[in-house]
Amino acid sequence: MAEKKKTTTTKKTVTKKPITKKAAPVKQDIKKQAPAAKPAAKPAATGSTTQQKPRVGVFICHCGTNIAGSMDLMAVQEYSKTIPGVAHVDNYQYMCSTPGQGKIEKAIKDHKLTGIVVAACTPRLHEPTFRTATKEGGLNPFRFEMANIRDQNSWVHMHDQVGSTEKAKDAVRIAVAKAALLQDLYPKSVPVEKAAMVVGAGVAGMQAALDLAAAGIKTYLIEADTSIGGRMSQLDKTFPTLDCSQCILTPKMVDVGRDTNIELYTYSEVNAVEGYIGNFDVTIRKKARGVLTPKEAEARGLVGGGCNGCGDCDAVCPVVKPNAFEMGMKPRKAIYINHPQVVPLIYTIDFDSCIKCGLCVTACGPEKRAIDLESKDEFVKVKVGTAILATGYELFPIEKKEEWGYKRFENVITGLEFERLICASGPTGGHLVRPSDGQTPKKVAFVLCAGSRDNTGSGKPYCSRFCCMYSLKHAHQIIEKIPGCTPYLFYMDIRSFGKMYEEFYYRIQDEGAKFIRGRVANILEDSKSKNLHVMTDDTLLDRPVDMEVDLVVLASAVQPSADTNRTRKLFGVSCSMDGWLLEAHPKLNPCGTTTAGVFLAGVCQGPKDIPDTVASAEGAASAASIPIHKGEVELEPYFATCIDEKCAGCGMCVNLCPYSALALVEKDGRTVMEVTEAKCKGCGTCGGFCPGGAIWMNHFTTPQIVAQIDAFLLGGEQ
Amino acid sequence: MSEPGAKHKFAFYLGCIAPNRYPGVESASIKAMKKLGVELVPLKGASCCPAPGAFGSIDMNVFYAMAARNLVLAEEMKMDIALVCNGCYKSIWEVNHKLKHNKDLRDAVNEVLKEVDMEYKGTINVYHTAELLYNDKFIGVDKVRDSVTNPLTGARIAVHYGCHLVKPHKDREFEKEVMLNTEHPMWMEELVSALGATPVEYRNKMQCCGAGGGVRGYDIVHALDITNEKLINLQEEKVDALTDICPFCQLQFDRGQIEIQEKFGATYNLPVLHFAELLGLAQGMSPQDLGLDLHGISCESFLRKVL
Ligand SMILES: Cc1cc2nc3c(=O)[nH]c(=O)nc-3n(C[C@H](O)[C@H](O)[C@H](O)COP(=O)(O)OP(=O)(O)OC[C@H]3O[C@@H](n4cnc5c(N)ncnc54)[C@H](O)[C@@H]3O)c2cc1C
Ligand code: SF4
Ligand code: SF4
Numbered sequence A: 001m002a003e004k005k006k007t008t009t010t011k012k013t014v015t016k017k018p019i020t021k022k023a024a025p026v027k028q029d030i031k032k033q034a035p036a037a038k039p040a041a042k043p044a045a046t047g048s049t050t051q052q053k054p055r056v057g058v059f060i061c062h063c064g065t066n067i068a069g070s071m072d073l074m075a076v077q078e079y080s081k082t083i084p085g086v087a088h089v090d091n092y093q094y095m096c097s098t099p100g101q102g103k104i105e106k107a108i109k110d111h112k113l114t115g116i117v118v119a120a121c122t123p124r125l126h127e128p129t130f131r132t133a134t135k136e137g138g139l140n141p142f143r144f145e146m147a148n149i150r151d152q153n154s155w156v157h158m159h160d161q162v163g164s165t166e167k168a169k170d171a172v173r174i175a176v177a178k179a180a181l182l183q184d185l186y187p188k189s190v191p192v193e194k195a196a197m198v199v200g201a202g203v204a205g206m207q208a209a210l211d212l213a214a215a216g217i218k219t220y221l222i223e224a225d226t227s228i229g230g231r232m233s234q235l236d237k238t239f240p241t242l243d244c245s246q247c248i249l250t251p252k253m254v255d256v257g258r259d260t261n262i263e264l265y266t267y268s269e270v271n272a273v274e275g276y277i278g279n280f281d282v283t284i285r286k287k288a289r290g291v292l293t294p295k296e297a298e299a300r301g302l303v304g305g306g307c308n309g310c311g312d313c314d315a316v317c318p319v320v321k322p323n324a325f326e327m328g329m330k331p332r333k334a335i336y337i338n339h340p341q342v343v344p345l346i347y348t349i350d351f352d353s354c355i356k357c358g359l360c361v362t363a364c365g366p367e368k369r370a371i372d373l374e375s376k377d378e379f380v381k382v383k384v385g386t387a388i389l390a391t392g393y394e395l396f397p398i399e400k401k402e403e404w405g406y407k408r409f410e411n412v413i414t415g416l417e418f419e420r421l422i423c424a425s426g427p428t429g430g431h432l433v434r435p436s437d438g439q440t441p442k443k444v445a446f447v448l449c450a451g452s453r454d455n456t457g458s459g460k461p462y463c464s465r466f467c468c469m470y471s472l473k474h475a476h477q478i479i480e481k482i483p484g485c486t487p488y489l490f491y492m493d494i495r496s497f498g499k500m501y502e503e504f505y506y507r508i509q510d511e512g513a514k515f516i517r518g519r520v521a522n523i524l525e526d527s528k529s530k531n532l533h534v535m536t537d538d539t540l541l542d543r544p545v546d547m548e549v550d551l552v553v554l555a556s557a558v559q560p561s562a563d564t565n566r567t568r569k570l571f572g573v574s575c576s577m578d579g580w581l582l583e584a585h586p587k588l589n590p591c592g593t594t595t596a597g598v599f600l601a602g603v604c605q606g607p608k609d610i611p612d613t614v615a616s617a618e619g620a621a622s623a624a625s626i627p628i629h630k631g632e633v634e635l636e637p638y639f640a641t642c643i644d645e646k647c648a649g650c651g652m653c654v655n656l657c658p659y660s661a662l663a664l665v666e667k668d669g670r671t672v673m674e675v676t677e678a679k680c681k682g683c684g685t686c687g688g689f690c691p692g693g694a695i696w697m698n699h700f701t702t703p704q705i706v707a708q709i710d711a712f713l714l715g716g717e718q
Numbered sequence B: 001m002s003e004p005g006a007k008h009k010f011a012f013y014l015g016c017i018a019p020n021r022y023p024g025v026e027s028a029s030i031k032a033m034k035k036l037g038v039e040l041v042p043l044k045g046a047s048c049c050p051a052p053g054a055f056g057s058i059d060m061n062v063f064y065a066m067a068a069r070n071l072v073l074a075e076e077m078k079m080d081i082a083l084v085c086n087g088c089y090k091s092i093w094e095v096n097h098k099l100k101h102n103k104d105l106r107d108a109v110n111e112v113l114k115e116v117d118m119e120y121k122g123t124i125n126v127y128h129t130a131e132l133l134y135n136d137k138f139i140g141v142d143k144v145r146d147s148v149t150n151p152l153t154g155a156r157i158a159v160h161y162g163c164h165l166v167k168p169h170k171d172r173e174f175e176k177e178v179m180l181n182t183e184h185p186m187w188m189e190e191l192v193s194a195l196g197a198t199p200v201e202y203r204n205k206m207q208c209c210g211a212g213g214g215v216r217g218y219d220i221v222h223a224l225d226i227t228n229e230k231l232i233n234l235q236e237e238k239v240d241a242l243t244d245i246c247p248f249c250q251l252q253f254d255r256g257q258i259e260i261q262e263k264f265g266a267t268y269n270l271p272v273l274h275f276a277e278l279l280g281l282a283q284g285m286s287p288q289d290l291g292l293d294l295h296g297i298s299c300e301s302f303l304r305k306v307l
Helices: A075-082 A098-111 A125-134 A148-155 A161-179 A203-214 A229-233 A245-258 A294-297 A313-314 A361-367 A415-422 A467-481 A502-511 A564-570 A611-632 A652-656 A684-689 A702-713 B015-021 B021-036 B060-077 B086-101 B103-116 B128-134 B141-147 B173-179 B189-192 B220-236 B247-264 B275-282 B299-307
Strands: A056-061 A087-090 A113-120 A144-148 A188-192 A195-199 A219-224 A263-265 A270-276 A279-286 A320-322 A331-333 A378-384 A386-389 A393-395 A412-414 A442-449 A486-491 A514-517 A518-524 A532-538 A543-549 A553-554 A559-560 A598-600 A634-635 A640-642 A660-668 A670-675 A695-697 B008-013 B039-042 B081-085 B127-128 B156-160 B198-200 B242-243 B270-273
Touching: A056 A075, A056 A161, A075 A087, A075 A161, A087 A098, A087 A467, A098 A113, A098 A125, A113 A125, A113 A161, A113 A203, A113 B008, A125 A144, A125 A559, A144 A148, A144 A161, A148 A161, A148 A640, A188 A532, A195 A378, A195 A611, A195 A652, A203 A263, A203 A611, A219 A270, A219 A279, A229 A245, A229 A415, A245 A263, A263 B156, A270 A564, A270 B021, A279 A386, A313 A361, A313 B198, A320 A361, A378 B242, A386 A611, A415 A553, A442 A467, A442 A518, A442 A532, A442 A543, A467 A486, A467 A502, A467 A553, A467 B270, A486 A532, A502 A652, A514 A532, A532 A553, A553 B156, A598 A611, A634 B008, A640 A670, A652 A660, A652 A684, A652 B198, A702 B270, B015 B021, B015 B247, B021 B128, B021 B270, B021 B275, B060 B086, B060 B103, B060 B189, B081 B086, B081 B128, B086 B103, B086 B127, B086 B247, B127 B128, B128 B141, B128 B189, B156 B189, B220 B247, B242 B247, B242 B275
Parallel strands: A056 A087, A056 A113, A113 A144, A195 A219, A195 A386, A219 A263, A386 A598, A412 A553, A442 A486, A442 A553, A486 A514, B008 B039, B008 B081, B081 B127, B156 B198, B156 B242, B242 B270
Antiparallel strands: A188 A634, A270 A279, A279 A378, A320 A331, A393 A559, A518 A532, A532 A543, A640 A695, A660 A670
16 A cells, blocks of 8 residues: 555555556565655645654755855854754764764754755765765655755855855755655665676677676677677787787687677677666667578577588688778678687678678588578567676777878878788788888888877867877887887877886887877878878977878777767767766766666776776676676655546656656546656656646655745745 | 849958959959859958958057958948958958957957947958858859859869968868868869869978968068979979969969079979969950969960860
């Protein structure tokens, strides 16, 4: 039975609604038997508090000098005492500290408070803290309301003592108006599906999946490309230790392929996401690959069939395309693998270029019968408790910085192209050559911050964070591999901030790399020799430079990978202005997002080198496993409730709800709206819209909001 | 009011060098633009823009007030300004932009203008004719192509953009809205193609002509040295002519070749034509109408190729 706790005058009790089939079973909080407050049919001035006279306690925080330095807190305190309904006022240096919280707890008991207002920072930072203190004092934690007098007041009106004091008084008065009408609410718990999803299988996604799997959690790993490994698998060596990238990555790739707790979906993407923390229903789109895995073959009754990676098809396919993994510098066929070490070792047909000649089918033969030229996209539905986004990055299209002539001048290449050219398994077998004539260069210029730290509007304003270090690595590789070739690094400043990075920088200097401090203004090509003139200003020697070199390597900026934006929207994750996915808090919650149950790993959140990427992946995996191991999560009790008597069953709200939480049901012979509480995010769209005022938004009730507006407009006199 | 068929009307600001040294630019602009539905109405009483290097480097108050006076003349005509010179663009466009966005500056300038009973109000915009030709909003490349009666087929033509129209890139609205990049623009090449000629790229296309910023007046040898470097790069590509959109750049490349011959002994004989002159030719105007005989470097070789 849904009843208001302590309420004596409930006009009509509403029967607890059955849960709709789609939603997970909602468990009552066992400790508190009473459910969330239910409104009476006439909710005006409803609420258990109004039955007793409200006694609100106001606590004003100095936040050191953050608040106290910009306003007259004593005046705010004196004013607060005059606000109707206020029974107690106090202030303290740091309300969030143990003594500060103690004040709240004690005052609740001493002054029989019914509601708490803390005038301090933001709910985002400290609502949980003060709710706990409220609860410790013996009140329902939802009897707490915050007045933001720091971020939205003292910090913005730092030099307006009078104005900020007045604004703080307003904020306190408004908060008190709400606190007087707050009701007891009880969070619900929902069980958490013991499975997780990781989107993107670069080193970040692989690490996160391996950790989750090791913790006993079934993990779906979704990779858009045909094989896993991400950018790291394209690298030759890794700074600062110079270990071979493939050598340290391949074992991890193999582990991912082998782990029984990991279900790997390559050449796949997330198509749709429904639900909420604990119960995400995700639809995976497996793109038509044209080639069956042994497992898929078996499912079709072809025992012993499926792709074994022999490459017989590759040998006969007549269609040649550039291999994107090799940055287009090596050909591949229409049926292809990225490189010989791929995981999974399954070929893929690029149906955009396949001419369906069928030669591969014949070459593959009647035993394997791995190739299906008619294969179609497939959709798979899975349920997971939590998800990690690890969609990584791509290079900023550096040809947009036209002054450096990428794509116009043959001998201007990017750092990733350099990685492939210097790599023994790359298109030239590890011989760095000039694209124009295949000659070994003698003088190579590296343009750092190419498109990064660029405020002209045509590049990216941020630092891409790994290009200084990989350019140092590239300089080393040149000195090591090509005797007599000198690397020249054109830089703004060298950011070698990681462990053993500065030492690496010194080492490269000693090895003979040359450093010129200056942003490259322009690159000109000699049309005959195809040599390049790098034009800059040497800002240490204060003189213009025009240096002729054989090859230019642009350390291009990076940006979120192409499909990041679509994917993040499916999961309701925000991004910053430059498109990187937004963490819940940059310092204190770097792996979480504002969507409960969704976490971030690796470069999709912002440029990170491999050590930082792996650390963030392990953090995300740990954070994503917590709700799963706990087995249940509490949902904020801010859901909408339908007052059946007022509901006309028009159903307008059902279509408006962005979370599909509403439905029309038959009840006592009438059509009324019903809320699936676990799906409702409390956004209030329906509540604000309902023409009959039949929707009651818990914790943001109409009486509460009207009281706040009145308090603001009428100065408390109603 | 307007010519039948003239969709747009502009106050035509001529500047100093065009009417004095290359009068063909004036006649070609008026006639060619008319064919494209743009009427250029002379801006009567206009003064020097004033020259951005010469005035802007010495006395900003005079610089702002003079440019503002020219703007007010157009405001009184209730017409946007169209002009044919990058230097004029820099002064008049930029002063207009600054006065529109900076009240203190506007008040100070209006204080000066009061002496001649004028007030700057900020009601008009300023355009370069090249910008009008390229931007579909006014004319666009397709219309330019359609207006050609004498295609310049077979001519290899290189473009000198000049500095002031495209930079500083941060403020230039035309840059942001229409052409998006300043470091290696290609829109002038599109216009050259529209006339039937073959646009030719050359090394360091975006380098200054050498004259700007007062360098020509202050250190002619230095200025010519820069010009000479550009001419060497152009010669490498065997171009038939160079086109520009700024009479001052044109002066530097055209007369500059004679000076270079005197000072450095190098001969190029490269015809240099303002894009308006090229457009005039392509629309069938005669070289005499265009005053091409007044150029320092003879255009004969080029004309033989295209006529
Ligand atoms: C030239 C160069 C050299 C470098 N050298 C070094 C070095 O020496 N040492 C070092 O520490 N770091 C180096 N780095 C940085 C290193 O590449 C990154 O730190 C690392 O690759 C980040 O891994 P990630 O998993 O976050 O992203 P990524 O490697 O980009 O992986 C992301 C994965 O997600 C997949 N994906 C993307 N979108 C989706 C989607 N919507 N759905 C499904 N899957 C998706 C991608 O296909 C990819 O497989 C270098 C970078 C460059 C450019
Ligand atoms: S059917 Fe397609 S993939 Fe197979 S060989 Fe022919 S072109 Fe290549
Ligand atoms: S890491 Fe170095 S090269 Fe890359 S953007 Fe930052 S400072 Fe520039």
